[in-house]
Amino acid sequence: MVNHKNIPFCRYADDSILHYRSEDEARYLRERLALRLRDCGLEMHPTKTRVVYCKDSRQTETHEQIQFDFLGYTFRPRRKVSRNGRFLLGFTPAVGQQRMTAMRQSIRRWHLTHRSELSLDPLAQVLAPRVRGWVNCYCRFRCSEFQPVADHLDRAINFVTPAQRHQGVDAELLTKREAVYERAKSLNPRRWSGDIRNWEVAGAVSLNPGKLQEIERNKQAA
Numbered sequence: 001m002v003n004h005k006n007i008p009f010c011r012y013a014d015d016s017i018l019h020y021r022s023e024d025e026a027r028y029l030r031e032r033l034a035l036r037l038r039d040c041g042l043e044m045h046p047t048k049t050r051v052v053y054c055k056d057s058r059q060t061e062t063h064e065q066i067q068f069d070f071l072g073y074t075f076r077p078r079r080k081v082s083r084n085g086r087f088l089l090g091f092t093p094a095v096g097q098q099r100m101t102a103m104r105q106s107i108r109r110w111h112l113t114h115r116s117e118l119s120l121d122p123l124a125q126v127l128a129p130r131v132r133g134w135v136n137c138y139c140r141f142r143c144s145e146f147q148p149v150a151d152h153l154d155r156a157i158n159f160v161t162p163a164q165r166h167q168g169v170d171a172e173l174l175t176k177r178e179a180v181y182e183r184a185k186s187l188n189p190r191r192w193s194g195d196i197r198n199w200e201v202a203g204a205v206s207l208n209p210g211k212l213q214e215i216e217r218n219k220q221a222a
Contacts, residue, residue, distance in 0.1 A: 004029065007019065007020065007029070010070075012070075012071055015048075015070060015071070017068075017070055019054075023051060023053070023063075026051045027051060030044075030049065030051065050065050050068065051065060052065045052066065052067065052068045052075075053065060053066050054066075054075075054091040055077045055089070055091060056077060056088070056089050056090050056091045057088040057089045057090070059091075069096045069098065070093075072095060072096055072098075072099035072137070072138065073093040073094065073095060073096055073099075073138075073141070074093065074094060074095070074096035074097065075091060075092070075093045076091070076092075077089050077090070077091055078090060078091075078092045078094070078142070080092060092141065092142065093141045093142070094141055094142035094145035095138035095139075095142075095145050095146050095149075099138065100146075100148060100149050103134060103149045103152075104148075104149060104152045106130075107149075107152055107153055107156050108156070110127075110156070112156045112157055113156070118197065119197055119198030119200075120159060120198070120202045121202075123157065127153075127157075131153065134146075134149070159174070159202075160173055160174065170201055171201050174199045174200070174201060175199070177199055178196070178199035181196040181197060181199070182196060
């Protein structure tokens with residue numbers, strides 16, 4: 001964008017976003033970019049290259065394309081709360097459906113239901129680096145959109161969800177699961193190389209224990 005320094009843009013590898021002031025300007029410069037890429041022996045992606053209208057409370061026109069994906073995020077109109085507490089329509093990012101599908105597929109490939117030899121602590125040590133990376137990357141904006149992935153992980157681990165802990169039914173659920181495992185081991189002892197999984201109720205769990213330690217140090221310093 002050397003010849004158009006007034007056009008804000010962002011590029012990562014071969015993906016780019018350019019922010020224009022009008023649709024006419026966008027279509028004109030898209031043609032110019034296509035010619036420039038052709039001179040370099042390249043071409044724009046036929047389906048990913050689009051002109052998208054960033055619809056919000058101030059830009060209220062109707063257009064066919066009002067969302068796009070970039071680096072695993074989907075940018076689209078969403079309801080937000082202004083500084084004075086009013087609900088407005090904003091054009092904001094959140095983790096995209098395609099990326100959430102990829103994360104759920106990764107969880108299924110882990111075959112967590114086959115890792116019955118692991119109790120919660122060693123299982124957390126195995127999973128935490130990957131899950132912490134997802135959280136740090138995709139929960140920077142509208143973290144609530146990440147909840148379906150978190151729920152899927154809860155079901156895959158087959159422990160208890162935060163809601164079940166909050167409702168106070170976690171101990172009963174874990175006791176029932178322990179009985180199921182004990183019965184399965186008694187029926188097929190040769191399929192078990194050791195003890196069954198530890199189904200005791202766990203204490204506080206954190207995806208970012210370093211943050212909790214920092215908070216505790218700040219409390220002591222105060």
